Amino acid sequence: MEHATHQLPGLMTRTEADLRQIFLRQVEAIPAGERIKRCIQCGTCTGSCPVSYAMDISPRQLIALFRAGELETIMRSRSIWICASCYACTTRCPSGIKITDVIYALKRTVMEKEYESKAPQVQVLAKLFVDNLMSYGRLHEGTLIRKYYMKTGIFKLFGFIPLVKKMLETKRLALFPKKIKEHKSLSRIIKKAQEIEMRHVPEKLEYSPEFVGYRGLGDMKLESRKGE
Amino acid sequence: MKYAYYPGCSLEKTQRGYDESVRAVFKALDQELVEIDDWNCCGATMYMSVKETVSLAVSARNLALGERMGLDILAPCSSCFTTLSKTNRILNEIPEMRRDVNEALAEGGLSYSGKVKVRHPLDILMNDIGLEAVRARFQRNLNGLKIAPYYGCQIVRPDKTFDDRENPMLLDRLFRACGGDVVYFPMKLRCCGGMLMTTFEETALKLNKELLECALDNGADVMVTTCPLCHMNLEAYQGKINNFYKTTFNIPIIYFTQLLGIALGLPAKSLGLDSSFIPLGKKVTTLTEVFYA
Ligand code: SF4
Ligand code: SF4
Ligand code: SF4
Numbered sequence: 124m125e126h127a128t129h130q131l132p133g134l135m136t137r138t139e140a141d142l143r144q145i146f147l148r149q150v151e152a153i154p155a156g157e158r159i160k161r162c163i164q165c166g167t168c169t170g171s172c173p174v175s176y177a178m179d180i181s182p183r184q185l186i187a188l189f190r191a192g193e194l195e196t197i198m199r200s201r202s203i204w205i206c207a208s209c210y211a212c213t214t215r216c217p218s219g220i221k222i223t224d225v226i227y228a229l230k231r232t233v234m235e236k237e238y239e240s241k242a243p244q245v246q247v248l249a250k251l252f253v254d255n256l257m258s259y260g261r262l263h264e265g266t267l268i269r270k271y272y273m274k275t276g277i278f279k280l281f282g283f284i285p286l287v288k289k290m291l292e293t294k295r296l297a298l299f300p301k302k303i304k305e306h307k308s309l310s311r312i313i314k315k316a317q318e319i320e321m322r323h324v325p326e327k328l329e330y331s332p333e334f335v336g337y338r339g340l341g342d343m344k345l346e347s348r349k350g351e
Numbered sequence: 352m353k354y355a356y357y358p359g360c361s362l363e364k365t366q367r368g369y370d371e372s373v374r375a376v377f378k379a380l381d382q383e384l385v386e387i388d389d390w391n392c393c394g395a396t397m398y399m400s401v402k403e404t405v406s407l408a409v410s411a412r413n414l415a416l417g418e419r420m421g422l423d424i425l426a427p428c429s430s431c432f433t434t435l436s437k438t439n440r441i442l443n444e445i446p447e448m449r450r451d452v453n454e455a456l457a458e459g460g461l462s463y464s465g466k467v468k469v470r471h472p473l474d475i476l477m478n479d480i481g482l483e484a485v486r487a488r489f490q491r492n493l494n495g496l497k498i499a500p501y502y503g504c505q506i507v508r509p510d511k512t513f514d515d516r517e518n519p520m521l522l523d524r525l526f527r528a529c530g531g532d533v534v535y536f537p538m539k540l541r542c543c544g545g546m547l548m549t550t551f552e553e554t555a556l557k558l559n560k561e562l563l564e565c566a567l568d569n570g571a572d573v574m575v576t577t578c579p580l581c582h583m584n585l586e587a588y589q590g591k592i593n594n595f596y597k598t599t600f601n602i603p604i605i606y607f608t609q610l611l612g613i614a615l616g617l618p619a620k621s622l623g624l625d626s627s628f629i630p631l632g633k634k635v636t637t638l639t640e641v642f643y644a
């Protein structure tokens with residue numbers, strides 16, 4: 124029964140249950156994250172969002188889809204990657220939902236599942252950023268941009284020549300990346316943090332065809348945590 | 352007062368105008384900045400791509416270094432300011448997170464108890480030093496220079512920080528006091544798209560075009576910024592916007608600390624004004640030249 128391709132209405136598929144487990148773990152790390160339950164679908168977030176016009180699923184719809192057990196649809200949207208993290212929605216949400224952080228949690232869920240997304244260039248940039256930080260401890264913009272365009276469309280690099288020229292003229296270009304002194308200790312910190320994070324990941328995901336909607340959120344033990 | 356200075360990656364070189372002017376203005380107002388030794392990138396953009404504990408630990412290393420100095424942190428880059436503040440808040444509110452992060456920091460011989468405050472220069476200027484004390488140091492009247500105050504999206508959001516979240520007024524008040532004519536600028540908080548300029552260029556070009564248009568329509572001579580990323584988008588990509596939209600924008604973009612430095616009578620060179628890509632325009636240069644003639 125539980126492996127049937129056609130689910131009973133209101134029951135979750137296995138993929139959905141997996142995604143939910145990862146996503147809810149991320150939401151737990153947001154102070155007052157449990158308020159995601161309180162969305163009244165007013166659309167204030169979408170109306171405040173400077174880039175909602177370019178999204179395929181609006182911020183309000185993201186929350187609705189999550190509640191309806193459609194995380195997979197969200198994972199495949201381009202919306203979460205267009206979000207510029209400007210916090211306009213979060214500031215205005217009448218229910219105090221941290222939409223920006225929820226979107227971060229969605230991004231992380233995709234990265235963790237290594238889903239193919241509609242905006243792979245964002246993942247490319249994010250990964251290069253992490254590499255850059257891991258190798259130097261500081262961001263070297265030149266290296267980041269050069270590698271990014273080498274992966275996503277090399278011809279675009281030529282477009283940067285005039286800018287590079289200007290930057291040289293105004294002494295605004297660092298030609299080489301600089302490593303921080305305690306680079307080794309930063310790497311150790313990062314390694315340890317990765318280990319710690321793994322402790323919280325259950326080894327095998329339990330499949331539970333729970334009801335979607337609020338019942339699916341039922342056991343989030345967050346209400347006790349203080350909000351704002 | 353003395354602060355632990357966290358310049359952040361952009362200020363190191365590409366946005367040296369911000370770095371130099373922050374240092375110069377704070378010095379002129381008798382505030383001491385001690386750069387945090389061996390700080391690391393706050394990890395703003397990596398926030399989405401790695402595990403929570405990792406991004407918190409990376410940014411907390413800076414908080415720990417600041418705590419060791421016994422000073423509050425001054426972070427002029429809006430993005431750093433938001434990232435460091437957010438980390439600080441999570442570590443203070445969720446004890447399990449602080450425990451985990453401290454376990455990681457211990458690997459580098461560090462620990463963080465949550466005592467440091469993360470501050471933005473605008474906050475310190477207006478709320479600690481105070482407008483009256485700053486005004487007492489003015490050497491030069493901005494002579495009705497028309498200014499569009501662009502706060503960018505992050506310094507007053509998401510948490511209640513130091514100014515209103517819908518209509519911040521600190522920049523307006525500061526430059527009005529300097530003799531500037533702060534124009535109506537309803538897009539003062541509208542996001543410029545940040546990194547979208549790299550990942551979704553057309554969307555970002557549109558956002559920035561709208562900002563420039565709004566400033567121009569309201570008669571601004573200059574646009575004042577508080578964030579290196581906004582500054583980069585509005586300044587370095589202005590030409591690209593012009594090509595794309597067949598517009599003819601030529602609006603000087605200037606850091607608020609640079610303009611304040613002019614009002615304080617500081618030498619143009621110490622404010623990094625020579626690093627601007629867009630000519631500062633007659634009105635601004637007259638202000639600086641008259642003074643140094
Ligand atoms: S603003 Fe808040 S309550 Fe309204 S639709 Fe968006 S998330 Fe839901
Ligand atoms: S944080 Fe993202 S979703 Fe929210 S308003 Fe800004 S761009 Fe839109
Ligand atoms: S916000 Fe940007 S500039 Fe500031 S430290 Fe982080 S990555 Fe570097």
Ligand code: SF4
Nearest residue numbers: 503504543545580581
């Ligand atoms: S306006 Fe742009 S650069 Fe400034 S804080 Fe917002 S996204 Fe970042």
